Amino acid sequence: MVRHLIPIVLGLAVLGIVTGVAAIMLIFLGQDWADALFWMFAAVMIGSALLVVTMRDIIRCGLAMIVCFGSLAGIYLILGAPLLAATQVIVYIGGISVLILFAIMLTQTKDAPSRLVFQTQAVPAAIASIVIAVVVALAIGATDWGGAANRIRLATADMASALFKDYVLPFEIVSVLLLAAVIGGVYLAKREKGGPS
Amino acid sequence: MSDSLDAYLVLATLLFAIGSFGFLARRNAISMLMSIELMLNGVNLAIVAFGAFGATKEIAAQGSIVALMVIAVAAAEATVGLAIVIAIYRNKKTPLVDEYDAMRQ
Numbered sequence: 001m002v003r004h005l006i007p008i009v010l011g012l013a014v015l016g017i018v019t020g021v022a023a024i025m026l027i028f029l030g031q032d033w034a035d036a037l038f039w040m041f042a043a044v045m046i047g048s049a050l051l052v053v054t055m056r057d058i059i060r061c062g063l064a065m066i067v068c069f070g071s072l073a074g075i076y077l078i079l080g081a082p083l084l085a086a087t088q089v090i091v092y093i094g095g096i097s098v099l100i101l102f103a104i105m106l107t108q109t110k111d112a113p114s115r116l117v118f119q120t121q122a123v124p125a126a127i128a129s130i131v132i133a134v135v136v137a138l139a140i141g142a143t144d145w146g147g148a149a150n151r152i153r154l155a156t157a158d159m160a161s162a163l164f165k166d167y168v169l170p171f172e173i174v175s176v177l178l179l180a181a182v183i184g185g186v187y188l189a190k191r192e193k194g195g196p197s
Numbered sequence: 198m199s200d201s202l203d204a205y206l207v208l209a210t211l212l213f214a215i216g217s218f219g220f221l222a223r224r225n226a227i228s229m230l231m232s233i234e235l236m237l238n239g240v241n242l243a244i245v246a247f248g249a250f251g252a253t254k255e256i257a258a259q260g261s262i263v264a265l266m267v268i269a270v271a272a273a274e275a276t277v278g279l280a281i282v283i284a285i286y287r288n289k290k291t292p293l294v295d296e297y298d299a300m301r302q
Contacts, residue, residue: 038199042208049212049235053219058228065231072238075208078199079249084261091268096234096275103279104227107286118222119295125221133214140206150200151249152257162258163265170262174269181273188280191287 018043038078045071056117058104066097080153205246212239224293226282230275237271 021043022036044067051064069092076085119125163171212235219232241264248260286292289299 034199038204042204045208046211046215049215052231052235053215053223053228058225061228061231065234068235069238072212072242075205075242076245079205079245080257081245081249081261081264084245084264087265087268091272092234092238096272099275099279100227100231100234103283106283107227107292116224119224122222125218128221129214129218132217133210136210136214137207140203140210145202145250152251152254154249154254154257154261158254159258159261162255163262167262170266174266177273178269181276185276185280188277189283 014047034078037074041071041074041078044068045075054117058108059101062097062101062104065100066093069093069097080151083154083156083159202246202250206243209239209243209246212236212242224295226285226292226294226297227279229294230278230282233278234271234275237267237274241267 018040022040025031025039026033026036048064048068048071052061052068055061055064069088073085073088073093076082076088216232216235216237216239219235220229223229223232244267245260245264248257248263251257251260282292285297289297
């Protein structure tokens with residue numbers, strides 16, 4: 001009984017810490033709402049992404065991935081791309097995550113639990129990832145991007161006119177690609193007649 | 198902080214690095230696919246950030262459109278990848294990638 005409450009208490013504690021830090025930044029450090037929300041979403045996104053790659057139970061990994069995608073949709077909103085945030089929620093949370101959860105439930109066996117979550121090259125992989133992150137972050141810091149200082153709030157009407165006037169051909173090609181992917185997925189996952197089970 | 202391009206790019210880099218670690222280190226095939234999704238999301242965030250700080254409305258719209266295309270391609274990739282994992286699982290009865298050694302023997 002107590003053991004079942006531990007994840008809930010931990011989750012509530014993390015949520016409280018994140019919102020508390022955001023509230024402190026908002027009230028005492030004099031930052032605005034966008035900054036506080038940005039830090040909150042960024043912390044939730046990075047934390048849940050770390051949970052996705054480190055947790056033992058793969059169903060929980062999938063649920064943490066949903067949290068990660070949701071907070072990324074919030075960051076898109078802060079960036080001023082509301083249509084993209086809606087698409088993120090619909091496609092990733094509503095589509096891809098559900099697909100992955102179904103695939104998890106179809107392929108995980110109870111009798112062969114994965115005792116080892118990581119491969120043997122986990123430590124070199126961690127070193128390589130940290131090196132990638134540090135090098136790219138240094139390059140970002142050292143580069144003068146020369147763009148605008150303020151982000152642009154993109155109206156959905158502007159994006160729609162660009163999408164359906166200038167980019168209508170890639171849009172249609174993507175629809176054909178999705179159709180091909182669906183047909184290929186059905187063909188690959190289909191159970192063959194007379195085959196092994 | 199939310200007004201600087203660097204913050205978004207560093208965030209995207211962190212997401213990409215976490216995804217690459219998961220792809221290299223996890224044993225489960227579906228975990229590797231989830232890590233690929235994380236990497237694609239990191240790249241998407243970088244694309245949208247570049248567009249949003251690109252000084253004109255046209256560039257912002259182009260960034261969002263490219264990100265939409267990437268989301269659609271990621272959906273297609275997830276569909277085919279999960280179908281392949283299910284097909285392999287039907288033959289090998291395991292989701293662990295280090296036991297897929299039929300082409301090594």
